[in-house]
Amino acid sequence: SSAAVSVSDLDLAYQLQLAEAIQASLRLDALASNPSSSKGKAPVAASSSSSSLSQPAPAPPEPSDASYALAIHAADLARAEEDHRYAEACRAYYARAAASACVAAHDAIFARELAAVPEDQWAHDGDNIERPLDSTKPLFRVMFKGMASKEVVGSRDWDPRVAVLAVALCDSQGKVVLRIQKPVEGFVGGRMMLEAMALTEGLQAALGLGIQSIRILNDYKALHNHMRGIWRPKQAKLAEMIDQVLSVAKKFKQCEISLVERGKLDYVMKLARDSILSQIAKAVAVNASKEKRETCAICLEDTDVSKIHVVEGCAHHFCFCCMKEHVKVKLLHGTLPACPQDGCTTKLTMEGSKIFLSPRLLDIMVQRIREGQIPATQKIYCPYPKCSALMSLSEMKHPLQESSSKYTIADAATLRKCVKCRGSFCISWTGCLVTTTRVGTPKLVQMMRSYRTLHGSSCGANVSNAST
Structure with missing residues (x-):
């Protein structure tokens, strides 16, 4: 009886330990699914009853619409923060590039001043000559050109109607800091619109680099008059573009516009021409690929x-x-x-x-x-199954008499050779029916002997088989 009691005690202890482990696991799952609700609460004591083993584990709560909305909002916020960091990095890069350009311009001017110092002055004061970096920003030059394909292609050539914008930003010494070659998709308009678009592109690029003082070099007098306010654009779209150019120009601390000769903008003209030729070549290739395809009238492919x-x-x-x-x-x-x-x-x-x-x-x-x-009355097919070549009566060959000692006059009239397989066979001609018989076939020879006379199916002529 004591052994039975000890066994029952061990079973009870095992059941209690198992119940405690299950309860602890359930508490961990509940904390993981809803950590806020579990704070400040005391753990529930494990039940000593074995009925707790049969209780099913509570199902985790399903995510609600609010949780989905919060997750989407968090993802959007993360993307916005990433875009903000990228924009800050771009602005920092442009600021460093602008500062580097300013330092390079200052160093170039200082180097020319040092080169102009006389030898005697350099010997006495060369170590003391200095030029502090001026806090005022140097004057950068903005060169631009808008070009359409009709300015390049010949009068008889196909015009793909493409356009490009070319911009070059130069420092005070003429060194190119930034160049832009940008195609214009689906452009509809004239030269004035293209030139204004190119100028806007150049001004926005200069602002992005942190440049504060610019000088605009322009070779188009009509645009110069619009920028000066001498002329007023009549088209609403052009007026809107001119207003946009003036609005961007006001963001600079110093903005000058100069009307120069066409030869002063050779560099940007070359950029525009190279870009437009590239766009024309692409358009011609696309058009040629379209022209090289045709629709089949049967499958419509x-x-x-x-x-x-x-x-x-x-x-x-x-x-x-x-x-x-x-x-x-x-x-x-x-x-x-x-x-x-x-x-x-x-x-x-x-x-x-x-x-x-x-x-x-x-x-x-x-x-x-x-x-x-070949006419129907002249057609002959080789009687050999492995050949079945088509011939006309005039094409069939007559075997040589020396080829057989039994060659007779009847053979000369009926014996022929296939032009393809060179097999010999006999023909019978009635004017309406041509029959062929392979030479040397015992069964056919016996049949020809038993049926000595044939009749033409349409002419009724008698055909007698030559004795074999």
Whole structure:
């Protein structure tokens, strides 16, 4: 009895430990799913009853719409912060580039001043000559050019109607700090609009670099008059663009505009011309690829012109796949193929069909053409199953008399040789029926002996078999 009691005590202790482990696991799951609600609460004591083992674990709460909205908001906020950091990095990079350009301009001016110092002054005061970095920003030059394709292509050439914007920012010494070549997609307008767009692009780039003092070099007098307020644009779109240019120009501490000769802007002109030629080449390539495709009238698929067959005689166009299937069906039905166009009776030629037919179909087509050329009363097929070559009566060969000691006059009239397999056979001609018999076949020889006389099916002429 004592042993039984000890066993029951051990079982009870095991059950209690198992229940405590399950409860602890449930508490951890609850804390993980809802940590805020579990703060400040005392742990629940494990029940000593074994009925707790049968209680199912509570299901985790399903995420609500609010939790989804918060997650989406957090993701958007993270993306916005990343964009902000990227913008700050770009501004810092542009600021460093502008500062570097200012230092380079200052050093260039100082180097020229040092080169102009006389030798005697350099010997006494060379170590004391200095030029502090001026806090005022140097004057940068903005050169721009808007160019359309019609200014480059000839009068007889195809105009793809593309446009480009070219901008060059130079420091006070003429060194190019930044250059821009930008295509304009779907541009509709004149030179004034293009020039204003190019100038806006250059001013915005200068602002991005932190440049505060600029001098605009312009070779288009009409735009110069609009910028000075001498002229007023009549078109609403152009007026809006001029207002945008003036608005951006006001953001600089110093902004000068100068009307210069066309030769002063050779660098930016070359940028624009190179860019427009590149855009024209791309447009021509795209247009050529479109022109090199044609729609098949059978399958209605756009196919490369190199895969389009032009039927000789009628010039109807079809793709290779459709032509091959059409010719294949006609040949297998025993007819000579014609043009697939409805109502067209132009026959296909073997030379023109070589490009899309397989060698097997070409052989069949050659045979069909020969069948069409030989009259029905002149057609002879080789009686040997492995050959079956088509011949005309005039093409068949007469075997030489020396080839057989039993060669008779009857053989001269009926014995022929196949032009392809060189097999010998006999023919009988009645004017309406030509029969062929392979020489040396015992069964056929016996049949010819038993039926000595045949009658033509339409002419009624008697045909007597020569004795073998």
